[in-house]
Amino acid sequence: MVLIDFFSAVGDVLSSESTYINGALFAALLAFAATGEWVAERSGTLNISVEGMLLSGAFAGALGYHLADSVAVGLMLGAVGGLIIAVVQAEMSHRLTADQFVVGLTLNILVVGLTGFLDREIDPRADYASEVEIPILVDIPLFGQALFGEPWPFYLLYGLVPLSWWLVYRTRWGLELRAAGENPQSADVSGIDVNRRRRQSIYYAGLTSGLGGAYFLFARLATFDDSVIGGQGFIAIAAVIFGGWTLWGTMGGCVLFAGALSFQLSLQGLGYELNTELLQALPYLVTIGAMAIFARRVRPPAALAQPFIRGLK
Amino acid sequence: MTRGVRAAEWVVLYALSIVVALAISSVIVEATGGDWWPVLEALVDGSIKAPGRWGETLGVAAPLLLVALGTVISAKAGLINIGQEGQLLMGAAFAVYFSFRIGGPGPLNVVLLLLFGALGGAVWASAAGLLRYWRGVPEVLSTLLLVFVAIQAVGYGLKWQWLLLADEASRGNRNLVSEQLAKNNRIPRPDIFGNEFPVTVYVALALALAVAYVLARTVWGFRLRMLGHNPRAAQRSGVSSTVYGATALAIGGAFAGLAGAAMFAGGGFSFGNYRLVPGFSDNIGWTGLLVALMARERALPAVVAAFVFAMLRTGAGFVNSTGVESRITDVVQGLLVLALLVPPAVVFLRDRRRARAAATERV
Numbered sequence: 267m268v269l270i271d272f273f274s275a276v277g278d279v280l281s282s283e284s285t286y287i288n289g290a291l292f293a294a295l296l297a298f299a300a301t302g303e304w305v306a307e308r309s310g311t312l313n314i315s316v317e318g319m320l321l322s323g324a325f326a327g328a329l330g331y332h333l334a335d336s337v338a339v340g341l342m343l344g345a346v347g348g349l350i351i352a353v354v355q356a357e358m359s360h361r362l363t364a365d366q367f368v369v370g371l372t373l374n375i376l377v378v379g380l381t382g383f384l385d386r387e388i389d390p391r392a393d394y395a396s397e398v399e400i401p402i403l404v405d406i407p408l409f410g411q412a413l414f415g416e417p418w419p420f421y422l423l424y425g426l427v428p429l430s431w432w433l434v435y436r437t438r439w440g441l442e443l444r445a446a447g448e449n450p451q452s453a454d455v456s457g458i459d460v461n462r463r464r465r466q467s468i469y470y471a472g473l474t475s476g477l478g479g480a481y482f483l484f485a486r487l488a489t490f491d492d493s494v495i496g497g498q499g500f501i502a503i504a505a506v507i508f509g510g511w512t513l514w515g516t517m518g519g520c521v522l523f524a525g526a527l528s529f530q531l532s533l534q535g536l537g538y539e540l541n542t543e544l545l546q547a548l549p550y551l552v553t554i555g556a557m558a559i560f561a562r563r564v565r566p567p568a569a570l571a572q573p574f575i576r577g578l579k
Numbered sequence: 580m581t582r583g584v585r586a587a588e589w590v591v592l593y594a595l596s597i598v599v600a601l602a603i604s605s606v607i608v609e610a611t612g613g614d615w616w617p618v619l620e621a622l623v624d625g626s627i628k629a630p631g632r633w634g635e636t637l638g639v640a641a642p643l644l645l646v647a648l649g650t651v652i653s654a655k656a657g658l659i660n661i662g663q664e665g666q667l668l669m670g671a672a673f674a675v676y677f678s679f680r681i682g683g684p685g686p687l688n689v690v691l692l693l694l695f696g697a698l699g700g701a702v703w704a705s706a707a708g709l710l711r712y713w714r715g716v717p718e719v720l721s722t723l724l725l726v727f728v729a730i731q732a733v734g735y736g737l738k739w740q741w742l743l744l745a746d747e748a749s750r751g752n753r754n755l756v757s758e759q760l761a762k763n764n765r766i767p768r769p770d771i772f773g774n775e776f777p778v779t780v781y782v783a784l785a786l787a788l789a790v791a792y793v794l795a796r797t798v799w800g801f802r803l804r805m806l807g808h809n810p811r812a813a814q815r816s817g818v819s820s821t822v823y824g825a826t827a828l829a830i831g832g833a834f835a836g837l838a839g840a841a842m843f844a845g846g847g848f849s850f851g852n853y854r855l856v857p858g859f860s861d862n863i864g865w866t867g868l869l870v871a872l873m874a875r876e877r878a879l880p881a882v883v884a885a886f887v888f889a890m891l892r893t894g895a896g897f898v899n900s901t902g903v904e905s906r907i908t909d910v911v912q913g914l915l916v917l918a919l920l921v922p923p924a925v926v927f928l929r930d931r932r933r934a935r936a937a938a939t940e941r942v
Contacts, residue, residue: 551728557716566717571659575931
C-alpha cells in the first residue's frame, strides 16, 4: 500500500509542471556556469574557481540591483563580478604560472569570505526578475512553462550556448583555444600564445558564470546569502566531465543533475523523503560512473590541468 | 649573483607581497567602517600571543601537515590528488566506526583508531587509483568528485545507529553526531608552558622528517621521483607506473585519513570535541592541499607553511571581539595565500628568461 502511494506520488511529481519549472531553473544556473567551464577546459585549464565566480556574480548582481534598481544592471554587474575572479585566476595561474588549484581553491574561500563580509556590511536588497512568456510555445503541456515561461534572464541561455559552440568550433580563436588544450607545445610552435588563449577562456568562464550567479539571484532568491551557490559550481564541473567535453553532453549533464534535484524537492513537498544523501551524491557518482565506462572512448583535452611553460617538457 | 643577494631578494619580495595583501585587507575593512589595526592585533593574539594559543595553533597545524605530507608523496609521483578533504573525512569516519563499533577500551585503541583512519583515507584514495589504472580516468577529476561523494556518504552514516550515529542516551537531543570518544581513548595532550596540544604534533613532525628522507635518500623515493619526472624513462627502467602510482595515491590518502583520525581523537580547536559531526572536516583537507602546494611539494617547507595556515585559522577566532565581522579573516587568508604565490613565480619566470637569453647568446 505504501509502495503504491509512493509510486502515485512519483507520478504526480512527474506530471506536475512545477517539477519541470524548478528543474529548468536549476539547469539554467548549471548551464550558465558549465558553458563557460567547458570553454575553459577545452583550452586545457581545469578552472575550479567556477564556484567562486558564481557566488561573486550573485553578489555583484544583488549589488547592481541595489544601486540601480534594475535587473539588467544587476546582470551586467554580475558578469563583471565573475570576470574579476576570472582575471585573478587567469593572471595568477596562466601568466605568473602559480598552481591553478591553489589559486582556484583560494579564490573559492576568498569569495565566500568577501561576499559574506560585504553582505553583512552593505546588505544589498534585490528582487525577482519579471517573467516573460513566449506565446504559443508556452502552452506546450508539461515543458512549455519550464522552457518558455521563465524570468527573462533565462532566455540569454538560448543565445549563449549556441554562441559558445560557434566560438569554439567555428572561429579561428576557438581552433587555437582547442589546440592549446590538446597539444600546447605544437600550438606554441605554430605561433599561438597558449597561455593567452587559456587566460581568455577563463575570462569567458568568468563572464558566463557571473551571469549565471546573477541569474540565479534574480530568478529564485531575490536576497543574497553566502551559501546560495552551495556547491553548484562543482556540479557544473561534473557536468562538463559527464558530457565528455562536448557542449551538448555538458548541457545533458546539467539537465540530468538539475532534474534529479528538482525531482527530489518535489517529492519532499509531497511528504516523501528519499535518500537525500544518495541524491546529492548522484551527480558525482553518475559522472564517475560515466567516466569509468567511457574513459577509453571519451577523453579529456590532452593537456587538461597541465600548466604550459615554454621550453619545459 | 651571490647567495646573499639572492636571499635578500627573496626576503624583500615576500615582505613586499605580504604588505600588499595586508594593505588590501585594511582597505576593505576601513572602507566598510571598521578599524584595521585591532583586527591585526587580534590575529596575532589569537594565534600566538594570548595564553594557550600557540598550543592551539600547533594542534591545528598537525593535521594540516599530515595532509600536506600525503600530498607531497603523490605529487612526487606525478599525480595530482586534490581530494584530501574527502579522504580526511573518510579517515575520520573509519576511526569513529572502529572506536564505537569494533574496538574496546584501552590505550592500544588509540593507535588502532589512528591506523583505521589511515586505512579509510587510503581506501578512498585507492578508489581514484583503481579508476585511473584500470579505467584510465584522470585522478585529478576522480579525486575531486569523490570529495563530494565522501561528504554525502559520511552524512548518510551519521543518520544510522549501526554506522556512525550515537545512541539516544549519549547524543541527547542532538542529531547527526557520533558518540563522544571515551577519555582513556583520546590522544594525550600534555601541558607545556601553559599550552596544550595533542602528541600527534610530534608524530606529524617525525613523519615530515621521514617523508623528506624517504623521498630524497631511498630507492623507493628515487623511483617515485623518476616516475614523476619522466614516466616513460621510469617505465623503461622497470618502475611500474601502476604499482608505484597506485601506492603513492594510497599513501597520500592514508596521510589524509590519519589527519582525520587525529583530529577526531586529538580534540582542540573546533574539531567536533571528540565527536564526528556534520562539517567535521572543516576545510582542513583543502587547506592541507594548499599547504603542500605552497611548499612546492617539499616535505620540510610544508612544516612552516602548515604553521602559517594554522595561525590564520586560530587567529580568526579572536577577530570577532574587535567588532569587525570575522569573515574578514577568510579574506585576509585568501589574499595572503595569493600574495605568497607571487615571489616564487616572479623569481622562476625571471630565472627562466635569463637562462633562455643566455642559451640564445651561446648559439
